[in-house]
Amino acid sequence: MDPGSFRRYGHQLVDWVAHYLEQVHKFPVLSPASPGEIRNKLPGHPPEKGEEMEQILADFQQIVLPGITHWNHPRFFAYFPANNSGPSILAELLTAGLGVNAMLWQTSPAATELEEVVMEWLRQMLVLPQDFRGVIQDTASTATLCALLCARERISQFQINREGFSAWSGSEKGALRVYASSEAHSSVEKGARIAGFGSQNLVPVSVDSSFALDPEDLERHILEDRQRGFTPCCIVATVGTTSSTALDPLEPVGDIAQRYGLWFHVDAALAGSAALLPEMRWILNGIERADSFVFNPHKWLFTNFDCSAFFCRHPQILSSTFSILPEYLKTDLDRQVTNFRDWGIQLGRRFRALKLWFVLRYYGVEGLQARLRRHLSLAQEFRTWVEQSPFFELMAPVPLNTICFRFHPPKPWGRKMGEEELDRLNKELLDQVNRAGKIFLTHTRLRGRYCLRLCIGQTETRREHVEEAWKELCGAPVVRDAERGIH
Structure with missing residues (x-):
């Protein structure tokens, strides 16, 4: 690739990344792709001759992007975060260029x-x-x-x-x-x-x-x-x-x-x-x-x-x-x-040190601390919502940014739900909220009991995103059914 083409496509990709980070909240957090869907859109053999960068970028947009789970999404609450930031991305560009x-x-x-x-x-x-x-x-x-x-x-x-x-x-x-x-x-x-x-x-x-x-x-x-x-x-x-x-x-x-x-x-x-x-x-x-x-x-x-x-x-x-x-x-x-x-x-x-150096210098200790405090505070607020709800219960202490909880409706029809039934309801709840695409949670088992995990740690996650997660959970069909006494 000649320097002129590199500059042209490089500027184009930096603009694309900046736009992506601005608009990532509009994507479904979890990719809706089915197993094999991306592979089936790709040729089975390598190209004999080189292709134009315009076509490669178009295929990225049309084939690859729909198969991406958006870890930078402010409503990504699954696993532990693999978060990002502008200075880190720019440093990675330099790292790749230096080789x-x-x-x-x-x-x-x-x-x-x-x-x-x-x-x-x-x-x-x-x-x-x-x-x-x-x-x-x-x-x-x-x-x-x-x-x-x-x-x-x-x-x-x-x-x-x-x-x-x-x-x-x-x-x-x-x-x-x-x-x-x-x-x-x-x-x-x-x-x-x-x-x-x-x-x-x-x-x-x-x-x-x-x-x-x-x-x-x-x-x-x-x-x-x-x-x-x-x-x-x-x-x-x-x-x-x-x-x-x-x-x-x-x-x-x-x-x-x-x-x-x-x-x-x-x-x-x-x-x-x-x-x-x-x-x-x-x-x-x-x-x-x-x-x-x-x-x-x-x-x-x-x-x-x-x-x-x-x-x-x-x-x-x-x-x-x-x-x-x-x-x-x-x-x-x-x-x-x-x-x-x-x-x-x-x-x-x-050369991993370069991006870390960029991040530490750009934010400084105080800037990093402010973001960590925000996440910890939001986790405690979410914990309070769980504790105050008649339909959910905490499953573990919340010392940091991860809340383990489960859906546990009041006794329906005078009977107590067994653990297997609670497991089934919580699996159903997790599937419903993840399939809707607005948030992404994962699960774990604590002492054999199935529970949901919500981890707050993405760079741009703020209170409104955590509030939306709570609304999605409370508004899921399985929870609404319980509120109406159907289960």
Whole structure:
């Protein structure tokens, strides 16, 4: 593409994105596409000759866009957010234009040193321990896997890296065990599988009434495992569980990790951003006991996917776990600089620090805090609406921006609804509101009970959008039927 064409189409696409962000609230949040619908509109073979950009853009508009679920929509309340912002988008444009592979300091000094600076800024903003060193990973799943691998290598003194698990399993030390709450993210189990621990050696720890990890049950499992010949290796605590944003107590869990010599990893993928607020910093009390910590700016810090901030107290263990130095990657400056290729699984690395730098500079700490406070306040307001309604009930505490609740109408015809019937009604309610297209929610199960999740975290979500979500729920056919006493 010649420079003139690039300028023309580049301006056109920037205008398109700006218009899209202005008008995204007019789209149905959830794509109405059926399975296979998009694929069936695309040719089965690659084009033999190049096509005009006008046709490519037209096909994007007519074929691709109808199959998009609009994560930037202010009434997107599903999952956890993957939010965005203008400065982040513009930085991504620069990142793509530069085409940097940030694997070594030498391959782009600015990429490495900017990453060091923005990670230090984040460390200060969250008041993390001074000996934490940071690196940007793609996702918290990758960061947790890195933590598990570091835990494995520390306890084996890098024997498993050298000789494989067969050397460990042939010893008398017993299988390595990992401990996490029964509410921990699925990435912990996936990481345990990939790192060679195995799913059977991931020990689920029971939770209390708020769905937070029970330290007494954790210690009981560790002691029992030691008596049975296992080797306790790592504890993963979650600050802001995926189902309900429950907060595992870091101080007692960290004490247990130190008492028995376990690696202590903290997954705060969503909730870590909330710790930017002085009034919310308590959620990380005890983080000074952790060996590693992760949170995702791409979830709730207005930096587009992917951008995961991983901190480790032991950078030497981290780099020793991953470092392999073939001749073609050696440089004369290796002893003087940081080479982030040694700080994770990937060799090739995107220049992710640029968009984070743009966001932090554009909004500043105060601007970010204002948006986080707005979301937290809206979540508490929605919680109040649920509590005051005779047709809905809370299913979990609301410490952050996610409300777990369910439709539970008053006793119809003098009888009490069973759990299976309530599950059916709530599935029906979820299907009705999502199919209508004005809002998008997801569900979870807490103690086996089906409930709805509403997470407030999109960049442009304001009170009127949360009010509309409540109106959609209260006006759904299944709720109106209950009000009329039909069910």
